[in-house]
Amino acid sequence: MAGSQNKKGSSGRSYRGNAGLTNKVQKKRGLSASSRRWIERQINDPFVAEARSRGFRSRxxxxxxxxxxxxxxxxxxxxxxxxxxxxxxxxxxxxxxxxxxxxxxxxxxxxxxxxxxxxxxxxxxxxxxxxxxxxxxxxxxxxxxxxxxxxxxxxxxxxxxxxxxxxxxxxxxxxxxxxxxxxxxxxxxxxxxxxxxxxxxxxxxxxxxxxxxxxxxxxxxxxxxxxxxxxxxxxxxxxxxxxxxx
Ligand SMILES: C[S@@+](CC[C@H](N)C(=O)[O-])C[C@H]1O[C@@H](n2cnc3c(N)ncnc32)[C@H](O)[C@@H]1O
Structure with a gap:
């Protein structure tokens, strides 16, 4: 499955694809399901992490x-x-x-x-x-x-x-x-x-x-x-x- 394969980031580091989501956002009142999915995707996205660590303003x-x-x-x-x-x-x-x-x-x-x-x-x-x-x-x-x-x-x-x-x-x-x-x-x-x-x-x-x-x-x-x-x-x-x- 593509999502569970190891891939390389632009920096050459290996990471797990998005299907290997590990961090979940707790269900809270006021947070829609789509907002929760967006936040989960952001915190589990290796490119978001790489962009941030390299000082870029966006992935x-x-x-x-x-x-x-x-x-x-x-x-x-x-x-x-x-x-x-x-x-x-x-x-x-x-x-x-x-x-x-x-x-x-x-x-x-x-x-x-x-x-x-x-x-x-x-x-x-x-x-x-x-x-x-x-x-x-x-x-x-x-x-x-x-x-x-x-x-x-x-x-x-x-x-x-x-x-x-x-x-x-x-x-x-x-x-x-x-x-x-x-x-x-x-x-x-x-x-x-x-x-x-x-x-x-x-x-x-x-x-x-x-x-x-x-x-x-x-x-x-x-x-x-x-x-x-x-x-x-x-x-x-x-x-x-x-x-x-x-
Ligand atoms: C995906 S973001 C761009 C990300 C950007 N390339 C970066 O690296 O940070 C798309 C942008 O297009 C802008 N945009 C959409 N319609 C526009 C318009 N008619 N005139 C100027 N900017 C527009 C949005 O405000 C949004 O910030």
């Missing part, structure tokens, strides 16, 4: 680290736009690789939620659909980026089709932003919930980039419909692509 940081170590996305001195940044795990990873604290590269991010500052990065609080915010981000990076990365996800409703459509709309917005700012040869990495509606976005990606892959890092829960699309070698905006109203 999502490990997903990006794993994708980067397999595909070598980022290089020192590059310009990166991070959409859906809170609490800031991806910003930490990118800042480190591009050498932001030594004055190399450029990094800008945006989220609906507050994000603790990251030295040298511009982080806006707001909605990616807000034109004024988007313009501010684009101006900060001088209109050009080597990478647009998006981990944006809408709050889940529990209704799978609704969640899929809402997250796919964010994927479209992220891709539209990428089309505006990527330099030739640039790359795009974005969260995607599998479910059908993302197909037209994938068609656009295949037209606009040399290579499009689906990646699922170990730190992405196996039971989740989440995957990441990784598109590299930006060729330019496809002829039939309609930019979103801006």
């Amino acid at each position: 999502a940081a490990l997903k990006l680290e794993q994708i980067n170590s397999k595909y070598q996305l980022f290089k020192k001195g590059q310009t990166v736009l991070d959409l859906g940044s809170a609490p800031g795990g991806w910003l930490q990873i990118v800042s480190d690789i591009i050498g932001l604290d030594e004055g190399n590269g450029r990094l800008a991010g945006i989220d609906l939620l507050d994000v603790e500052p990251v030295a040298g990065a511009l982080i806006l609080k707001g909605d990616i659909n807000d034109n004024a915010k988007l313009d501010e981000l684009i101006a900060y990076i001088g209109g050009k980026a080597d990478w647009v990365i998006s981990d944006m996800a809408a709050d889940t409703t529990g209704h799978r089709a609704t969640d899929h459509i809402r997250t796919t709309a964010l994927l479209e917005m992220a891709l539209d932003t990428a089309m505006r700012v990527l330099i030739p040869g640039g790359g795009f990495l974005a969260k995607c919930f599998q479910g059908g509606a993302e197909k037209s976005t994938l068609t656009t990606l295949r037209q606009g980039f040399e290579q499009v892959r689906h990646v699922k890092p170990d730190a992405s829960r196996a039971e989740s419909v989440e995957i990441y699309v990784l598109a590299t070698g930006f060729k330019g905006v496809p002829e039939n692509y309609l930019m979103l109203e801006h």
Whole structure:
């Protein structure tokens, strides 16, 4: 059984899969069953423990680290736009690789939620659909980026089709932003919930980039419909692509 096998964390440490849950949260009044399950998953999740012990703000940081170590996305001195940044795990990873604290590269991010500052990065609080915010981000990076990365996800409703459509709309917005700012040869990495509606976005990606892959890092829960699309070698905006109203 997959869940009871030993696996290796990004740090190389072995751990038991999630089915080997050991810590249980006691039933308490006021705590719903789903909240209790969420807490149990958090306290038993080896990636949560690893992220915390390494000083990352989120377990999502490990997903990006794993994708980067397999595909070598980022290089020192590059310009990166991070959409859906809170609490800031991806910003930490990118800042480190591009050498932001030594004055190399450029990094800008945006989220609906507050994000603790990251030295040298511009982080806006707001909605990616807000034109004024988007313009501010684009101006900060001088209109050009080597990478647009998006981990944006809408709050889940529990209704799978609704969640899929809402997250796919964010994927479209992220891709539209990428089309505006990527330099030739640039790359795009974005969260995607599998479910059908993302197909037209994938068609656009295949037209606009040399290579499009689906990646699922170990730190992405196996039971989740989440995957990441990784598109590299930006060729330019496809002829039939309609930019979103801006
Ligand atoms: C999975 S979290 C991102 C985690 C982050 N990559 C990290 O490493 O810490 C998804 C984020 O997307 C943000 N988000 C969702 N819709 C958004 C929107 N329309 N504009 C900006 N951010 C949005 C949410 O507020 C949430 O913080």
